[in-house]
Amino acid sequence: METRKIEVPVMADLFAKGEKPEYLFWVGCAGAFDDRYKKVVRAFTRILTHLNVSFAVLGKEETCNGDPARRAGNEMLYQMQALQLIEIFRRYDVKKIITICPHCFNVFKNEYPDLGGKYEVVNYLQFLNKNIEEGNLKIDSTSLDNISITYHDPCYLGRANEIYDEPRSILKKLTGNFVEMHRNKSFALCCGAGGAQMFKEAEKGNKEVFIERTEDALKTDAKVIATACPFCMTMLTDGLKYKNKEQEIRNLDIAELIAQSIDL
Amino acid sequence: MTKQIIFAISLLITFGVFSYSINRIVRFFRFTRPAFPVREFRKRINVMLTVAFGQTKIFRRPVIGLFHALVFWGFCVIIFGSIEMVIDGLTGTGRVLIFLGPVYNIIMASGDIFALLVAISIIIFLSRRLFFHIKRFEGIEMKNISHIDANIALSIILLLMISLLTMNTGYIEYMKHTGESSVGLFPVSTVIAGFITNGKAENFRVMYETSWWVHILLIFLFANLLPYSKHFHVFLSIPNVFLSRLEPLGKLPNMDNITREVKLMLDPDTAFTASSMDVPQERFGVKDAEDASWKNYFDSLACTECGRCTAVCPANITGKKLSPRKVMMDLRARMKEKGPLMVKNGRDFNDNRSLLRDYISEEELWACTTCNACAKECPININHPTLIIDIRRYLVMEEASAPGEIKAMFNNIENNGAPWQYSAEDRMVWAKDLEINVH
Numbered sequence: 195m196e197t198r199k200i201e202v203p204v205m206a207d208l209f210a211k212g213e214k215p216e217y218l219f220w221v222g223c224a225g226a227f228d229d230r231y232k233k234v235v236r237a238f239t240r241i242l243t244h245l246n247v248s249f250a251v252l253g254k255e256e257t258c259n260g261d262p263a264r265r266a267g268n269e270m271l272y273q274m275q276a277l278q279l280i281e282i283f284r285r286y287d288v289k290k291i292i293t294i295c296p297h298c299f300n301v302f303k304n305e306y307p308d309l310g311g312k313y314e315v316v317n318y319l320q321f322l323n324k325n326i327e328e329g330n331l332k333i334d335s336t337s338l339d340n341i342s343i344t345y346h347d348p349c350y351l352g353r354a355n356e357i358y359d360e361p362r363s364i365l366k367k368l369t370g371n372f373v374e375m376h377r378n379k380s381f382a383l384c385c386g387a388g389g390a391q392m393f394k395e396a397e398k399g400n401k402e403v404f405i406e407r408t409e410d411a412l413k414t415d416a417k418v419i420a421t422a423c424p425f426c427m428t429m430l431t432d433g434l435k436y437k438n439k440e441q442e443i444r445n446l447d448i449a450e451l452i453a454q455s456i457d458l
Numbered sequence: 459m460t461k462q463i464i465f466a467i468s469l470l471i472t473f474g475v476f477s478y479s480i481n482r483i484v485r486f487f488r489f490t491r492p493a494f495p496v497r498e499f500r501k502r503i504n505v506m507l508t509v510a511f512g513q514t515k516i517f518r519r520p521v522i523g524l525f526h527a528l529v530f531w532g533f534c535v536i537i538f539g540s541i542e543m544v545i546d547g548l549t550g551t552g553r554v555l556i557f558l559g560p561v562y563n564i565i566m567a568s569g570d571i572f573a574l575l576v577a578i579s580i581i582i583f584l585s586r587r588l589f590f591h592i593k594r595f596e597g598i599e600m601k602n603i604s605h606i607d608a609n610i611a612l613s614i615i616l617l618l619m620i621s622l623l624t625m626n627t628g629y630i631e632y633m634k635h636t637g638e639s640s641v642g643l644f645p646v647s648t649v650i651a652g653f654i655t656n657g658k659a660e661n662f663r664v665m666y667e668t669s670w671w672v673h674i675l676l677i678f679l680f681a682n683l684l685p686y687s688k689h690f691h692v693f694l695s696i697p698n699v700f701l702s703r704l705e706p707l708g709k710l711p712n713m714d715n716i717t718r719e720v721k722l723m724l725d726p727d728t729a730f731t732a733s734s735m736d737v738p739q740e741r742f743g744v745k746d747a748e749d750a751s752w753k754n755y756f757d758s759l760a761c762t763e764c765g766r767c768t769a770v771c772p773a774n775i776t777g778k779k780l781s782p783r784k785v786m787m788d789l790r791a792r793m794k795e796k797g798p799l800m801v802k803n804g805r806d807f808n809d810n811r812s813l814l815r816d817y818i819s820e821e822e823l824w825a826c827t828t829c830n831a832c833a834k835e836c837p838i839n840i841n842h843p844t845l846i847i848d849i850r851r852y853l854v855m856e857e858a859s860a861p862g863e864i865k866a867m868f869n870n871i872e873n874n875g876a877p878w879q880y881s882a883e884d885r886m887v888w889a890k891d892l893e894i895n896v897h
Contacts, residue, residue, distance in 0.1 A: 195895050195896075196895070196896040197893040197894065197895055197896060198893065198894050198896050199891075199892070199893055200889075200892040200893060200894055202886070202889040202892065204886070221885070221888070223876040223877055223878065223880075225888060226876070226880070226884070226885045226886075226887070226888055227876060227878055227880040227884070227885075232887075232888035235888050236888060236889075236892055239889070239892060240892070240894045243894055244894065251886075251889075253885055253886050254882050254883060254885050254886065256875075256882075256885055257875030257876070257882065258871045258875050258876050258877055260871070262867060262871070262877045263867070263868055263871055263877075264710060264847075265710075265828050265847065266850060266854065266860060266864050266867070266868070267743065267847060267849075267850030267851040267852075267853055267854035267855065267860070268851075268854045268855065268860075268868055269713045269716045269742070269743075269851050269855065270716055270719070270720065270855055271868055271871060271872060273713075273716050273717055273720040274720055274723070274724070275871065275875075277717075277720055277721065277724055278724070300706075300708040300709070304705070304706050304708055304709035305709055305710060305712070308712035309712065309717060349827070349828070349829040349830060349831075350708055353707050353708075353829065353830045353831065353833075353834045354706060354707050354708025354709075354830055355706055355708055356706070380834050381518075381770070383770075383772055383775070383831070384772040384827045384829035384831065386772060386776075386827060387827070388827040388828050388829050389826050389827040389828030389829070389843075390864060390867065391827050392877075393863050393864060393866075393867040393877055394824070394861050394863040394864050394867075395861075395863065396776075396778070396825070397773070397778045397779065397780075397821050397824060397825040398777075398778065398779075398821075399773070399776045399777035399778040399825075400776065400777030401775075401776040401777060402776065403772045403773070403775075403776050403827070406772070406775060406776055407772075457895055457897070458894055458895055
């Protein structure tokens with residue numbers, strides 16, 4: 195198999211050359227710094243490249259968009275981050291943003307407009323599903339050997355933004371063996387990391403939320419837990435480790451599953 | 459005539475006491491803060507028709523939801539009969555709505571059928587509360603009084619339905635015995651009447667009249683108990699749904715006063731044109747009842763403590779202290795406590811107590827994952843997370859109070875633009891040696 199190197203386009207470089215990409219690909223802090231999640235970003239970048247999408251990342255100019263600060267009550271810090279980013283977006287004339295992280299998606303889509311930042315914000319699942327349906331992305335349904343897959347709805351795609359169908363439509367094309375957890379779609383249980391919980395220890399209780407949710411996933415007997423959020427991935431991967439199931443059951447992002455299926 | 463006078467007096471007392479009770483609650487709204495402008499009426503009517511009248515969210519728990527929907531729809535139909543009773547009682551007429559013809563028959567027939575269905579549903583509700591251990595009805599916020607309140611309200615509704623059925627039965631039998639033809643259709647009561655084999659016409663008249671009075675006086679009593687009960691939702695749930703927040707659940711309201719401050723900080727040029735001193739300094743976030751918005755307060759009054767929110771809360775499920783229902787009940791209780799003091803002494807009055815800490819602890823607030831399961835579940839579109847975040851906003855921005863790790867996260871964002879301690883210089887490390895298979 196031949197391989198080709200991908201040079202990820204950076205916004206500042208393109209602008210220096212007088213080029214303007216169609217999409218800003220928002221990598222997010224987890225995408226940039228979480229070792230496990232970097233692989234998801236790499237998989238999605240391969241798909242973007244495969245599709246010949248005109249995109250660029252902010253690279254070193256990217257900075258937290260303020261979501262965790264906002265959910266933790268620090269509106270001041272959130273708005274500082276947001277207004278600075280809006281200024282950067284203005285400088286690069288950003289019109290369309292594509293995100294993987296549902297939290298970043300939600301903030302850009304629903305909350306930045308209040309501060310004057312209005313963009314066409316696309317979540318990667320919407321983007322991927324559209325490209326599959328339009329035939330640009332040809333998934334080989336036999337490539338994953340009909341492995342059983344379950345899907346954990348991230349709160350900020352599901353209840354927060356009512357994106358339930360795209361991930362399911364994609365996963366059902368990847369396998370004939372898609373199984374729902376007992377609590378799914380708008381009933382889905384949070385992984386426990388939202389609302390800035392990711393960054394702190396949980397309050398005293400009798401169980402960790404991520405264990406409760408991992409048990410939901412294990413009950414399905416699926417071999418793959420598909421996730422679509424960096425925090426959910428951390429939580430459910432931890433859950434699998436806690437249950438000593440990390441050998442038998444894998445937690446993969448939908449972008450990774452697609453990249454694997456079309457052998458990118 | 460005596461009957462009319464007694465009726466008019468009871469009705470006057472009902473309205474008098476009711477407006478007194480309502481005013482006691484409504485006057486506290488002036489202490490609350492703005493939430494959002496109530497626009498988009500078409501959308502609101504739509505939400506009201508689906509969520510309130512269609513009971514769509516109650517059906518998220520389909521079995522018990524169906525019984526609630528029957529009670530709700532039953533009320534919607536039976537209320538026409540109650541209106542007729544009020545007109546009859548005041549004017550001395552008998553079955554004044556008869557001119558509606560076939561429509562009248564439909565109204566009466568469905569009211570009669572629904573009376574039975576509501577009664578059955580209420581018996582199920584009461585048995586669930588009395589004889590079964592339903593987790594949803596338990597919790598630290600569920601004091602004895604909450605259970606008594608629920609059982610009283612349910613019992614009154616049951617009595618209302620029984621009196622309605624005996625009224626209809628008495629009416630049918632009385633008409634039968636006097637040889638007059640009865641008006642209106644009463645399928646259920648006709649069946650009940652079929653079991654009655656003997657009796658005098660006079661007895662059935664008494665049965666009818668007594669049930670009539672018991673039914674209408676119970677309605678008056680019920681209406682006046684509601685403002686003091688969690689069953690206030692009988693009145694407030696439909697308006698609360700109409701006044702729903704229409705934004706996506708994921709969206710938090712923007713704090714415009716912060717935007718002004720941040721813009722001043724980022725752009726010193728504007729400092730001379732728009733000083734932040736021009737705007738009266740308002741407390742950031744919510745510390746006490748009066749910092750909450752009118753919608754938060756409305757939510758808290760409309761809450762019927764069903765606990766569907768708490769039953770789906772990931773924090774609560776895993777044994778943490780947070781209970782979204784408690785947050786609503788706490789706001790309502792705190793306003794009930796502080797409201798009268800503010801009426802007397804002004805909005806700035808300080809009784810050395812507050813919603814935060816005296817009612818809702820920091821431990822509860824920091825346990826929220828903002829997953830919005832509570833808001834999604836609430837049958838009447840109460841929004842708990844926005845209030846929880848507003849109290850966090852107070853804690854963080856007014857008191858600089860937050861768990862240590864959260865403060866560290868803030869520091870990281872401020873210093874290196876990420877919630878973790880990584881340098882922006884490393885933001886492209888992920889893209890190193892990235893390759894794609896060429897097919």
